[in-house]
Amino acid sequence: xxxxxxxxQLGYNATLVxxxxxxxxxxxxxxxxxxxxxxxxxxxxAISHATLPGVGLAFIVMVLLGGDGRSLPVLLLGAxxxxxxGLLCVNxxxxxxxxxxxxxxxxxxxxxxxxxxxxxxVIQTMGSxxxxxxxxxxxxxxxxxxxxxxxVIAIGGALTLLAVVILRRPMTLLAxxxxxxxxxxxxxxxxxxxxxxxxxxxxxxxxxxxxLILIVAMLIIPPVTARFWTDRTDHMTxxxxxxxxxxxxxxxxxxxxxxxxxxxxxxxxxxxxxxALSLLLAPNRGLLAVGLRHNRFQRRVHLRQGLLALAQGQPxxxxxxxxxxxxxxxxxxxGVPTDTGRARAAKALLxxxxxxxxxxxxxxxxxxxxxxxxxxxxxxxxxxxxxxxxHRIGGPKEVTP
Amino acid sequence: MSGAEFVPLSLTPMLIGVLSAIACALPxxxxxLRKQALIxxxxxxxxxxxxxxxxxxxxxxxxxPMMIGAAxxxxxxxxxxxxxxxxxxxxxxxxxxxxxxxxxxxxxLLLEQSDTSGVxxxxxxxxxxxxxxxxxxxxxxxxxxxxxxxxLGLPPxxxxxxxxxxxxxxxxxxxxxxxxxxxxxxxxARTMGAPTTVxxxxxxLVSALAAVAAFDAVGSIIVIAMFICPPAAARxxxxxxxxxIAWSVAFATLSAVLGYVLAGYAPLWxxxxxxxxxxxxxxxxxxxxxxxxxxxxPCRLRSGASTVSF
Numbered sequence: 138x139x140x141x142x143x144x145x146q147l148g149y150n151a152t153l154v155x156x157x158x159x160x161x162x163x164x165x166x167x168x169x170x171x172x173x174x175x176x177x178x179x180x181x182x183a184i185s186h187a188t189l190p191g192v193g194l195a196f197i198v199m200v201l202l203g204g205d206g207r208s209l210p211v212l213l214l215g216a217x218x219x220x221x222x223g224l225l226c227v228n229x230x231x232x233x234x235x236x237x238x239x240x241x242x243x244x245x246x247x248x249x250x251x252x253x254x255x256x257x258x259v260i261q262t263m264g265s266x267x268x269x270x271x272x273x274x275x276x277x278x279x280x281x282x283x284x285x286x287x288x289v290i291a292i293g294g295a296l297t298l299l300a301v302v303i304l305r306r307p308m309t310l311l312a313x314x315x316x317x318x319x320x321x322x323x324x325x326x327x328x329x330x331x332x333x334x335x336x337x338x339x340x341x342x343x344x345x346x347x348x349l350i351l352i353v354a355m356l357i358i359p360p361v362t363a364r365f366w367t368d369r370t371d372h373m374t375x376x377x378x379x380x381x382x383x384x385x386x387x388x389x390x391x392x393x394x395x396x397x398x399x400x401x402x403x404x405x406x407x408x409x410x411x412x413a414l415s416l417l418l419a420p421n422r423g424l425l426a427v428g429l430r431h432n433r434f435q436r437r438v439h440l441r442q443g444l445l446a447l448a449q450g451q452p453x454x455x456x457x458x459x460x461x462x463x464x465x466x467x468x469x470x471x472g473v474p475t476d477t478g479r480a481r482a483a484k485a486l487l488x489x490x491x492x493x494x495x496x497x498x499x500x501x502x503x504x505x506x507x508x509x510x511x512x513x514x515x516x517x518x519x520x521x522x523x524x525x526x527x528h529r530i531g532g533p534k535e536v537t538p
Numbered sequence: 539m540s541g542a543e544f545v546p547l548s549l550t551p552m553l554i555g556v557l558s559a560i561a562c563a564l565p566x567x568x569x570x571l572r573k574q575a576l577i578x579x580x581x582x583x584x585x586x587x588x589x590x591x592x593x594x595x596x597x598x599x600x601x602x603p604m605m606i607g608a609a610x611x612x613x614x615x616x617x618x619x620x621x622x623x624x625x626x627x628x629x630x631x632x633x634x635x636x637x638x639x640x641x642x643x644x645x646x647l648l649l650e651q652s653d654t655s656g657v658x659x660x661x662x663x664x665x666x667x668x669x670x671x672x673x674x675x676x677x678x679x680x681x682x683x684x685x686x687x688x689x690l691g692l693p694p695x696x697x698x699x700x701x702x703x704x705x706x707x708x709x710x711x712x713x714x715x716x717x718x719x720x721x722x723x724x725x726x727a728r729t730m731g732a733p734t735t736v737x738x739x740x741x742x743l744v745s746a747l748a749a750v751a752a753f754d755a756v757g758s759i760i761v762i763a764m765f766i767c768p769p770a771a772a773r774x775x776x777x778x779x780x781x782x783i784a785w786s787v788a789f790a791t792l793s794a795v796l797g798y799v800l801a802g803y804a805p806l807w808x809x810x811x812x813x814x815x816x817x818x819x820x821x822x823x824x825x826x827x828x829x830x831x832x833x834x835x836p837c838r839l840r841s842g843a844s845t846v847s848f
Contacts, residue, residue: 178631182635235773235839242575244770259814262814351642401646
């Protein structure tokens with residue numbers, strides 16, 4: 138059943154919703170990457186909450202004009218207009234007054250949302266249960282979606298994705314170095330608004346699927362997930378797009394087979410699962426990789442210090458050091474070195490002396506900069522250079538009383 | 539309007555609205571200055587999974603377990619935000635967005651999956667609250683305020699919100715100096731021996747307490763709006779913290795009273811039959827106050843603010 142849903146075998150509408158959600162997921166992942174890099178991820182929260190009054194007003198206007206009030210494109214148009222006003226309010230509050238951006242975001246999202254709720258209650262009193270569909274914008278609902286609505290979502294997702302692809306170069310430039318971008322002749326403020334407009338497009342299109350409270354997750358979680366896997370922007374946008382698309386695809390499929398599973402929350406939770414996996418398993422930045430790297434480093438430090446202690450005949454008190462030496466066959470349990478251990482210890486001490494000479498000599502400045510107490514000197518200097526240093530240190534001499 | 543109508547139907551909701559608004563606005567001042575304004579937003583989102591979990595564990599809709607559940611969820615959220623931020627090296631805003639959306643989604647899912655059809659527990663209720671329904675049926679008029687048997691019939695939410703407000707006020711009063719110091723200059727406060735980290739966590743916990751108590755009565759919209767709008771408007775009125783707090787309390791009170799009146803009575807003046815959402819209207823009024831302050835507040839500009847922005 139799940140396989141059917143994932144492979145789009147569940148009828149025309151479910152297929153359209155799934156494809157639309159996946160397109161939207163890709164678009165939101167890519168757009169969200171630029172929001173994230175611009176450190177304005179939470180602005181999307183204000184945008185999404187600010188859609189509610191627009192939905193309500195559009196509905197009221199349509200009913201007053203004698204219509205049914207449920208035309209999705211008009212509702213979405215209203216949502217887009219009021220979220221644009223909300224975005225302008227955030228910008229005004231954070232740029233023209235002393236309030237910081239997070240306060241502006243919070244103020245706009247709560248006030249617009251509150252006003253939206255007022256409008257919803259107004260609508261409830263207007264007629265006989267005609268507003269029943271509007272609550273679905275809060276949490277999203279794909280069950281019983283009309284063909285035309287699904288089509289609007291699919292086309293909207295595709296168009297947003299196209300816009301992102303066209304604008305990706307200037308957006309990358311802006312995300313990393315706004316001043317350089319301005320010097321290059323890019324209109325920074327307009328470009329910022331363009332990023333926001335894309336976020337807004339994603340939000341508005343996603344209203345019906347994910348709902349306005351959770352749509353912000355589609356803009357935030359995939360970029361955060363992608364950040365674990367790469368340090369390059371172009372890769373990050375790709376990975377965020379794939380993560381967002383996959384989460385939306387799987388989430389929409391899951392909720393298509395089980396009507397009790399609301400689409401929005403499922404997509405968010407799948408997205409979070411991808412994030413959690415990345416947090417644990419990503420190479421280089423994942424927790425597992427960091428832990429392993431730390432362990433390896435710790436072992437090398439203990440091994441080196443243990444060998445130096447053996448060479449100088451000092452007792453080893455640290456249990457961990459002794460365990461490592463024993464496991465490597467370099468020492469016995471009582472701390473007495475084996476033959477190999479003696480040889481390795483002598484080598485370690487000799488290397489330490491060589492490094493000491495290297496670090497005192499200006500001629501070896503660049504090599505000395507690599508000293509960290511762990512590096513084998515052979516990986517830094519040639520055999521000739523080492524021979525020269527050994528010559529300076531001198532060999533063992535007989536001690537005469 | 540006569541007392542016989544006003545006292546039972548409007549006095550208690552209005553009072554609860556005012557008390558919750560002040561309880562949220564007080565810590566909101568500090569959160570605003572510490573650039574943690576959105577913590578209130580995050581907390582009010584995660585309250586939902588908290589109360590749903592509490593309901594699933596206890597099987598009853600009772601105030602105490604739900605408040606404990608909500609407070610627990612708030613703590614989980616704060617810990618999770620910090621964990622994501624530190625472990626993943628993620629910027630705070632994104633960590634917050636990730637956390638509260640995930641927890642909220644979990645809450646909605648739990649709610650949809652569990653059998654809560656028989657109880658009054660749904661997402662809409664969590665968002666709007668039910669301020670209008672917190673009426674005082676035992677009252678007959680102003681005289682009931684002195685009538686002990688009628689006072690017993692006060693809605694329990696009133697007592698809880700009052701306790702939360704007192705708790706918040708006492709916390710601020712007790713830790714005023716270190717809190718102010720660490721808000722304005724954390725390093726200096728640490729040098730002076732103030733436990734800044736503990737204070738920061740305590741402030742968030744106290745905010746969570748206020749949020750949960752208010753949430754129980756009025757829903758999460760008011761909570762978010764009251765954490766941010768009155769303090770933000772007050773910040774545009776003055777440069778002194780004491781005055782800012784006084785302004786924010788005044789604004790919170792004004793929003794609650796005016797919002798409630800507009801929601802309850804204004805539609806009737808315009809010939810509508812039904813009232814609109816009081817919670818939404820209170821948030822709207824607080825936004826209008828903020829807008830007014832942003833246009834003509836005496837301290838609305840940053841000192842030495844540059845007009846160029848990227």
